[in-house]
Amino acid sequence: MNTESKRIIRILISLCGLFICLVLYISYFQIFTADKIVTSNYNKRQWINEENILRGEITDRRGTILVNSVKTDKGQIRDYKYGKTYSHIIGYSSREYGKSGIEAVYNKELLDLNDSNPIGELKNILSDGETVGNNVVLTVDHEIQSYAYKLLGNRKGSIVLMNPKTGEIYAMISNPSFNPSTLKENWEDIVANEDSPLLNRATMGMYAPGSIFKLITATAAIENRETDEVFNCEGSIKIDGYVLKDYKGEAHGQVDLNEALAKSCNVAFSQIGLEIGDSKLRNAAEKYMFNSSIPFDLRTAKSTFPGKIDSKPELGASAIGQGKVLVTPLNMAMVASAIGNKGEMVKPILMKEIINSNSRVLKKNRTELLSRVTSPEIAERLKSMMIDVVEKGTGKNARISNIRVAGKTGTAENETGKEHAWFIGFAPADDAQVAVAVIVENSGKTGGTEAAPIARDLMRKAMQVLSK
Numbered sequence: 001m002n003t004e005s006k007r008i009i010r011i012l013i014s015l016c017g018l019f020i021c022l023v024l025y026i027s028y029f030q031i032f033t034a035d036k037i038v039t040s041n042y043n044k045r046q047w048i049n050e051e052n053i054l055r056g057e058i059t060d061r062r063g064t065i066l067v068n069s070v071k072t073d074k075g076q077i078r079d080y081k082y083g084k085t086y087s088h089i090i091g092y093s094s095r096e097y098g099k100s101g102i103e104a105v106y107n108k109e110l111l112d113l114n115d116s117n118p119i120g121e122l123k124n125i126l127s128d129g130e131t132v133g134n135n136v137v138l139t140v141d142h143e144i145q146s147y148a149y150k151l152l153g154n155r156k157g158s159i160v161l162m163n164p165k166t167g168e169i170y171a172m173i174s175n176p177s178f179n180p181s182t183l184k185e186n187w188e189d190i191v192a193n194e195d196s197p198l199l200n201r202a203t204m205g206m207y208a209p210g211s212i213f214k215l216i217t218a219t220a221a222i223e224n225r226e227t228d229e230v231f232n233c234e235g236s237i238k239i240d241g242y243v244l245k246d247y248k249g250e251a252h253g254q255v256d257l258n259e260a261l262a263k264s265c266n267v268a269f270s271q272i273g274l275e276i277g278d279s280k281l282r283n284a285a286e287k288y289m290f291n292s293s294i295p296f297d298l299r300t301a302k303s304t305f306p307g308k309i310d311s312k313p314e315l316g317a318s319a320i321g322q323g324k325v326l327v328t329p330l331n332m333a334m335v336a337s338a339i340g341n342k343g344e345m346v347k348p349i350l351m352k353e354i355i356n357s358n359s360r361v362l363k364k365n366r367t368e369l370l371s372r373v374t375s376p377e378i379a380e381r382l383k384s385m386m387i388d389v390v391e392k393g394t395g396k397n398a399r400i401s402n403i404r405v406a407g408k409t410g411t412a413e414n415e416t417g418k419e420h421a422w423f424i425g426f427a428p429a430d431d432a433q434v435a436v437a438v439i440v441e442n443s444g445k446t447g448g449t450e451a452a453p454i455a456r457d458l459m460r461k462a463m464q465v466l467s468k
Contacts, residue, residue, distance in 0.1 A: 008421060039353070048344060051075055056133035058090055058102060060142040061168075066090060067103075073356055078103075082142075084177040085149045088200040089140065089298070089350065092180035100198075102351070105297055109134045109354050132357045139168035139352045139365075142460045148173045151454045156441040157420075158201040158329040159454065161462055164337035164426055164435045166367045167346040169463055172330075174201040186331050203300045206326040209441060210412025211264045211447070212395075212422045213321025215335060215382060218261055220284035221272050222378050230256050231268035235361030242313035242378040244270050244320075247411055247446065261385045264409060266320045273319020278309040281319060287373045288335050289345065295370075296330070297350040303327040322413060333437035336424040338371070339386065340406065340432030343379035367447040387429050395423065395450040404429040407455065409447035418442040421450035427459045434462045 054076060055069040066086055069076045069410045078093050080086070083440035084289040087257060089103020095374025099107055107113075108259040112133045148159045148171040161171040176197040178190050190197055199205065234249035237244050245264045246252065252259070273281055287293065294300045306324040317323035330348060338345035354363040374382075386406035389395040394409040421443040426435040436459055439453040 007464065021130075023391070024061035036306075037378075050283040050302075053111045053131045053133050055093070056357075057111070057135040058110075059135060060140050060145070061138060062141065062397050063137075064142040066138070066142070067253075073429050078180075080180045083179040083181055085146060086140075087177040087180055087197075088202065089138070089172055090180070094185050097186060100159050101200075101298060102138070103209055106136050106151075106354070108349065110136060112356070115230070120430075133352050133459075134356050134362060136354055137352045139170065139349050140172070141170050141462075141464050141465060144458075145171045145173070148458050149175075151458055152440075153395040155443070156195060157202075157439045158205060158437075160202050160333040160437045161456065161458055162333050162337060162348060162435055164340040164432045167337075167349045167350070169348055169350045170434065170466075171458070172202045172350070174199070174205070175434070176198075194231065196256075198245045200298065202329045203296065203298050203439075205303075205328060205439075206301055207329075207420055208412040208414050209321035209325060209327045209332065210331060210410035210420065211269075211321060212335075212408050212424050213319075213325060213327070213370055214261055214264065214269050215379050215386070215408055215424075216268050216285050216288055217276075217319045218257065218279065218382060218385065218387055219249040219374050219378065220246065220276050220281050220286075221257060222381055224276055224280050225272070230254050231260060231265070231271055233260075233265050234266040235267070237267045237270060237316075239270065239274070239290035239316045240311065242316075244313070244316055254349050258385050258388060262388040262407070264389075264394045269320050270316035273315050274312060278306075278315050278318070280317075281305070284374075285325075287371055288338065288363065289331055290327075290369060294331060294348065296348050300330060301328055303331040314429075321410065330439045332422070332424050332439075333435055334370075336407075336426050336437065338373045339379050339382045339434070340429075340435055341379075343372055343374040358427055373456050383429060386425060390425070394446070394451050395425070395446040397448055398423060398425060398456045398459075400427060400456055403427055403460075403463070405459065406432075406455070407452070409452055411446045414442070418444040419446075421445050422447040423451035423455040424456060425459075427463065433466065434459050 009230045039423040057068040058066050067080050091103040093103040098130045110133045136334045151438045152173050154177050159173040160170045176279050178194045178197045219405040233252035235246050252263045252265045282305050288306045290303045304326045316324050331440050347370050350366045356432050390398050390405045390407045395407045398405050398407045405430040410422030412420040426432040439456045440450050445449045
């Protein structure tokens with residue numbers, strides 16, 4: 001073979017190699033990257049589609065329109081009908097500031113861009129504005145959501161109300177909030193606000209849980225130790241020189257596990273944590289989805305239980321929901337749900353279904369089991385303890401006439417010096433239809449006085465609305 005032939009063969013081999021690389025890159029792009037680029041806020045072609053497709057509606061579970069698009073001489077504008085009430089769920093769709101919330105997550109569906117290829121896009125462009133996007137139906141109930149927004153009022157914090165059996169979210173509130181209808185006019189003030197109104201506290205807010213974490217410690221206790229032990233609470237306990245106190249130093253006297261939960265006794269639960277050890281406590285927390293990403297329609301932060309705990313004071317603090325333990329309100333609503341659902345934690349659902357302009361269902365979210373947090377027998381024991389919390393313990397303000405409520409209060413210390421007020425629970429206790437998590441940031445009050453009444457009123461209202 002002469003030199004010229006060898007050169008030709010090398011060139012052919014190089015060209016074949018380049019061709020194979022090109023095919024591999026195009027395949028990788030189509031499979032792993034194309035969707036992200038199509039739906040990216042920075043993709044200008046996305047707005048070309050918006051000029052030619054009437055963006056779909058977002059409705060509540062009963063068909064109440066929460067947002068739709070209105071044609072104007074300059075194209076179309078998004079009409080957010082309830083302003084701040086849904087700002088962290090629906091989000092916004094803005095040329096200047098991009099997209100967030102459901103508007104971002106289901107942008108492709110709202111524009112009916114399932115044919116996200118050149119031919120499909122050409123069809124949309126040539127349609128002369130006649131194409132209509134698909135509608136997103138949420139699991140949220142507008143009457144319940146509006147009532148939850150009213151209950152939280154001007155307080156900073158969050159509320160999550162869900163169905164423990166199906167995972168459907170009936171209400172999700174985060175405050176401070178913003179009005180997506182006036183986003184352009186108020187953007188500078190919104191981003192400069194130190195209270196972070198753009199933050200969805202329900203899914204992304206990270207808080208010390210305080211005593212609501214004791215349900216997880218109680219789960220580990222029942223699974224791993226003798227639970228008939230009685231503790232003597234004198235209002236405080238010294239652990240390797242560190243003094244851990246009960247709220248306002250209140251002494252509870254002789255308490256067993258049930259009484260310790262009902263009275264929210266820090267002394268007892270810190271000792272339980274020391275006896276169980278960090279490994280078993282962490283294992284229980286991780287069954288409740290701590291240190292894991294929760295699959296959800298919106299972005300979620302991970303609730304965290306610290307890695308190996310070396311000091312006894314830190315372990316004692318972790319067992320009562322202090323130290324380095326941090327949670328999201330969504331996760332804690334799921335904790336209550338799992339106990340009310342016989343130990344089974346289901347995936348939370350916000351998008352109920354996608355339907356086209358002819359009301360044909362294109363996609364539907366279905367209930368999925370996420371974790372078996374404990375056995376049905378232990379869940380029943382925890383439920384009984386939570387009923388005692390409401391009927392004769394710190395959660396009395398969550399009682400509902402003629403309906404048994406199971407719950408747990410929390411008063412969580414934090415760096416501001418003003419405690420967060422928590423309540424999580426479910427009702428009816430014997431056949432849970434709704435589960436709730438309420439946090440009021442930096443209230444300086446107990447969970448029993450500040451958060452429990454909100455949870456009570458919301459659960460009562462929700463059961464009335466859902467029974468219609």
